[in-house]
Amino acid sequence: MIFWIKYSLRSVLRRYRTTVVIFAGFTFSVAVLVFLGAVMTGVNDTMIQNALKLHSGYIFIEGKPGNYSSAVTGLERIKQILGKNPEIIKISGRLTIPVMIQTEKNSMAFLLNGIDPENEAEITPVSKKLTEGKYLPGDGILIGKKGADILGIKVGDWVSVYTPSSMNTLKVTGIFSTGIDSFDSGMIFSRKEIFRDINETTIGYHLALFLRNNDKLKETARVISEEFKDKNIKTWEEKLPDIYQLVKLNEMAMFIMIFLVILILGFGITNTLLTSVMGRKRHFAIMKAMGIRSGEIITAIIAESSIICISSGLAGTAAGIMLVAFSSSLGGMDLSRYTSYNPNFAVNSIIMPRLTPGMTLLPQFLAVFSGIAASTIPAFRIIREKVIKGMRNI
Amino acid sequence: MKEYFLKLENINKTYGKGELAVTALSSVYLYIRKGETAVVAGPSGSGKTTLLNLTGGLDIADSGTISIGGIELDRMNEKQLTSFRREKIGLVFQEDSLIPEMTVYENIELPLALLRIENKKRKYRIERILSSLGMTDKKKRFPYELSGGEKQRISIARAVIHSPSLVLADEPTANLDMLSSTQVIDTIKNISDSLNITFILTTHDGNVLSRFEKIIKLNYGRIV
Numbered sequence: 124m125i126f127w128i129k130y131s132l133r134s135v136l137r138r139y140r141t142t143v144v145i146f147a148g149f150t151f152s153v154a155v156l157v158f159l160g161a162v163m164t165g166v167n168d169t170m171i172q173n174a175l176k177l178h179s180g181y182i183f184i185e186g187k188p189g190n191y192s193s194a195v196t197g198l199e200r201i202k203q204i205l206g207k208n209p210e211i212i213k214i215s216g217r218l219t220i221p222v223m224i225q226t227e228k229n230s231m232a233f234l235l236n237g238i239d240p241e242n243e244a245e246i247t248p249v250s251k252k253l254t255e256g257k258y259l260p261g262d263g264i265l266i267g268k269k270g271a272d273i274l275g276i277k278v279g280d281w282v283s284v285y286t287p288s289s290m291n292t293l294k295v296t297g298i299f300s301t302g303i304d305s306f307d308s309g310m311i312f313s314r315k316e317i318f319r320d321i322n323e324t325t326i327g328y329h330l331a332l333f334l335r336n337n338d339k340l341k342e343t344a345r346v347i348s349e350e351f352k353d354k355n356i357k358t359w360e361e362k363l364p365d366i367y368q369l370v371k372l373n374e375m376a377m378f379i380m381i382f383l384v385i386l387i388l389g390f391g392i393t394n395t396l397l398t399s400v401m402g403r404k405r406h407f408a409i410m411k412a413m414g415i416r417s418g419e420i421i422t423a424i425i426a427e428s429s430i431i432c433i434s435s436g437l438a439g440t441a442a443g444i445m446l447v448a449f450s451s452s453l454g455g456m457d458l459s460r461y462t463s464y465n466p467n468f469a470v471n472s473i474i475m476p477r478l479t480p481g482m483t484l485l486p487q488f489l490a491v492f493s494g495i496a497a498s499t500i501p502a503f504r505i506i507r508e509k510v511i512k513g514m515r516n517i
Numbered sequence: 518m519k520e521y522f523l524k525l526e527n528i529n530k531t532y533g534k535g536e537l538a539v540t541a542l543s544s545v546y547l548y549i550r551k552g553e554t555a556v557v558a559g560p561s562g563s564g565k566t567t568l569l570n571l572t573g574g575l576d577i578a579d580s581g582t583i584s585i586g587g588i589e590l591d592r593m594n595e596k597q598l599t600s601f602r603r604e605k606i607g608l609v610f611q612e613d614s615l616i617p618e619m620t621v622y623e624n625i626e627l628p629l630a631l632l633r634i635e636n637k638k639r640k641y642r643i644e645r646i647l648s649s650l651g652m653t654d655k656k657k658r659f660p661y662e663l664s665g666g667e668k669q670r671i672s673i674a675r676a677v678i679h680s681p682s683l684v685l686a687d688e689p690t691a692n693l694d695m696l697s698s699t700q701v702i703d704t705i706k707n708i709s710d711s712l713n714i715t716f717i718l719t720t721h722d723g724n725v726l727s728r729f730e731k732i733i734k735l736n737y738g739r740i741v
Contacts, residue, residue, distance in 0.1 A: 126630045130619075137618045137659075406616050412575055414603025414631055416596075511576045514610070 127419055131426035141399050142431060145392065149435035149494065150442060152388045153486050156381055157443025158450075160482030163377040165455070165474040167370045171337055174366040175359050176247050177306055180215060180331025182344050183362050185355040187327075191318050194218050194328040201330055201351065210343045213333040215246045218318045220326050222311070223285040224266075228275035231308070235264070235284065237315035246333060249299050249312060256297030259314055263296035267307030271298050286323050293317070338479075381486060389493035392432075393500050400424055400501035407505050408513025417506040424505065428498030429491075436487040436494075444483065447476045522551035522715055523572070523683065528581035530567055530738075541567040543738045545581070549731075551682075554709045554716040558726055559735035565719035568735065569685045572717065573606050574598040586682050603631050607676030607714070609686035614672050615660040621647075621671050622656040628679040646674045650704065666697025670704050677708050684709075686718035690725055702728050 135142050175181055186197045198216045205211055218237035223230060240259040244250040250258045254268055256278035264284070266276060276282060276295055284291045293313065300307055318326055334343060344358045360367040400407075407420060450456060455475035505513075525547040532539045542564045549555050557565050570576040572583060574590050583590045585605065593601060602608075607628070615624045622643055629639040647653045650670050660668055669689050676684050686705065690698040702725055709716045718725075726732055734741050 133623070134618045409608075409610065409614050410616070410627070411599075412573070412602065412608050413628060414599050414601075414606075416599055419631075511570055514575070 124422060127423045128426045131423050131430055134423075134427055135430050138399070141395075145395050145399075145431050146435045146438070148391060148395070149388070149432060149490060150439040152384065153436050153439025153490050154442035154446060156384060156486030156490070157440055157478070157483055158446045158476065159377065160381065160486060161443070161447040161450075161476035161478050162456070162474060163373065164479050164482055165476040167373055168336065168477055169472070169474050170366065170370055170373070171359065174363055175331075175333070177249075177301060177303065178247070178310070178331065179357075179359050179362045180246075181334040181337065181340055181359050182332040182347060183357045183359070184330040184332065184347065184351065185327065185357075186329065187353070188325045190324050191218070191321065191326055194318070194326045195315075198328045198330065201354075204350065205330070205332065205347070208343070208346070210334050210339050211332050212335055213246045215243055215331040215333075216328065217243075217331070218315055218326055218328050220286055220318070220321065220323060224270075224274060224311070225283050225285065226274045226276060226280075229273055231270055231274055233266075233270065233309060233311045236310060236312045237318045238312055239315055243312075246331070248301070252299045252301050253297045254300045256295070258297055259312065260296060262314065262317060263294040265297045265299055265312040266295055267310055268298050268300040269304060269308040270311070271295070273308065286321050287325055289322055291317075291321065336477075381489070385486075385489045385493050388490060389497050392428075392494045393497035396424075396428055396498050397501045397504070400505060404505065404508065404513050408508070408510050411510045412514060420506050421499070421502045424502035425495060425498050429495055432491045432494030436491045439490070440483060440487045443486070444478060447478055450476050520550075521548040522553075522586055523547070523549040523717075524582070524584040525568075525572065526582050526584075528568075528571060528583065529579045530564075530571060530576070531579055540738050542571070542578070545738070545740055547733065547740065549715060549717065551586075551715055552709070552713040553731060554705070554718070554729060555731040555733055556726060556729045557717060557719045557733045557735055558721060559719075560721060563735040564738040565721075565735055566687055567738075569687050569717065569719060572683075573608060573685045574602055603628070604679070605682045607679070607681040607684035609669070609672045609676045609684065609689045609718075611688050611691045613660075613668070615663075615668055615675070617660050619659075620656065621652070621658050621660075621663070624660070624671060625675045625678050628675060632679055634679070642678055646678060649707075650674060664697065665693050666700050669693065669697070669701045673701070673704050673708065677712060677714060680712065681714065683715045683717070686716065688719055688721075690720060690722055695724070698722065698724065 184201060186194065186201070188194070189197070195218070198218070202214050202216050205214060216239070220235050221232065222235045223232050240250070244258065249265065253265070259265060264282075271277070274282070278295055278298060280295045281292050282295060284293050332347075334340060340358055340360070344356060348356050411420070455473040457473050459472040525545055528542050528545040530540075530542040532541055545568065557568055559565050567576070571578050572585075574593070578591070588601070590598065590601070616627070619627070625643050625646065626639055629642065643656070644653065647656055652667065652670065655663065655667065663671065673686070673689070676686070689705070690701050693701060705716060705718065706728065708714065720726065
């Protein structure tokens with residue numbers, strides 16, 4: 124066995140032209156696959172961040188409705204406890220109440236969100252998506268462009284805001300546009316303090332929790348669920364099933380692509396190895412005539428393929444990691460030219476390729492596996508060939 | 518009287534079928550004693566290579582029996598034949614039969630490695646045979662760095678390094694110049710004399726024939 128591994132190593136090194144061709148092709152393919160995997164993860168990250176930054180966060184906690192005081196107390200208590208969780212990097216706490224806005228032109232239902240403007244500006248992109256006016260300078264509301272257009276509202280207008288049992292007149296201080304219809308026509312924002320004047324017992328509150336990334340979503344959600352058993356806690360995957368589907372679809376599309384590339388790579392490797400091994404047919408025939416057993420020939424050919432596949436797989440993975448690092452050092456890939464109308468990239472269109480252990484090791488594993496599997500074809504062709512036939516050219 | 522070491526009895530071999538059938542060997546009987554060197558001579562297509570292939574267990578005769586040292590080859594399966602060749606047979610082919618990725622040393626080492634001879638013994642045997650051939654300085658060379666005659670002498674060294682019972686050499690001097698051819702034949706004669714190995718070689722070279730006593734002439738697949 125050791126003799127044949129040594130023989131294979133010598134063969135790989137001494138037939139360096141063939142080795143270089145296979146090595147280069149293999150390294151390139153694995154590097155591209157690692158990079159594509161990182162881009163796919165980056166696309167998913169951006170899609171998730173875009174979807175979550177607007178409203179829900181990674182984990183969404185909803186408290187029971189009550190009056191202003193109970194809602195604020197509930198909100199602050201949860202914020203204080205969750206502030207100690209190392210996985211949570213930011214928390215947006217909001218008071219909510221369903222309202223109706225009536226103008227001379229039309230009337231529409233909205234969800235009024237009472238926020239802490241400074242904190243919200245650090246977390247969600249609403250403050251950056253203003254098309255007119257200012258970002259909550261005092262008492263007043265921000266309204267989505269679509270809602271404003273339907274109601275015929277401009278910045279500076281005073282509008283009647285109806286809660287279930289009262290009516291308040293509030294000034295429109297700004298109009299935002301995220302590009303997402305449901306958001307632009309269903310949400311309005313005000314300072315949290317405005318809710319003090321709304322004498323209602325149906326004031327709800329929720330918290331949007333932002334994590335470092337999606338990797339520890341389920342684990343963190345489980346810990347929070349155990350801590351706050353009386354609260355309605357949902358992950359973004361439950362809250363935004365359409366986005367979750369899209370992410371899964373993207374992952375599946377990438378896996379199919381990786382599989383196809385590996386398949387093509389496998390055919391390429393088989394062909395190259397077949398040419399390389401069959402080119403030495405007569406030398407293998409001499410060895411068989413000398414008494415080399417079939418198992419030893421298979422060992423030699425598979426060892427040769429393994430040496431090339433494993434070394435080039437490692438080189439390809441390293442090259443892929445360097446490509447990702449290089450792309451990140453350039454600030455990611457800006458797709459804004461191509462995605463300006465894509466609601467899933469309404470907030471951020473920069474794809475930052477990210478390596479995950481799975482997507483980094485999978486191409487190498489698959490490529491090595493396919494390379495070794497491919498080498499069995501020439502190996503079996505050689506052992507099935509009769510010695511006398513292989514030696515005819517000698 | 519000494520028992521025959523190699524016996525070929527009523528060997529027949531035909532390639533192809535029907536109208537395309539070509540008789541390579543017909544009713545061949547051959548008896549060779551242990552340590553003897555025999556030369557099979559004949560023109561191209563006379564069946565020399567077929568005779569060697571059958572004797573070496575590389576091909577199977579249509580009928581007849583081949584016995585080497587009392588072991589009948591036709592009673593062996595493929596696996597047994599492979600082991601038999603590994604241990605008992607040495608093969609020398611026409612030019613270019615060394616493994617190009619291996620050095621001279623590694624080429625000669627191959628049969629010893631197959632028999633799992635320990636490294637120290639391998640080294641000793643290889644050094645000794647290279648020394649006897651006067652080629653110690655070439656041990657790290659690759660086959661493409663050797664002349665035709667040198668390649669064939671290394672092939673012979675590889676064929677005998679594991680002390681086989683029988684060495685079969687198929688036209689070992691083909692395509693060699695007179696001097697190289699003489700050196701190769703000298704090597705064969707020296708080894709067969711000193712190691713008591715039975716040698717069968719084929720040739721159609723008159724100069725080679727003149728160096729040996731036991732000559733078997735083949736024509737149209739028959740011994741004449």
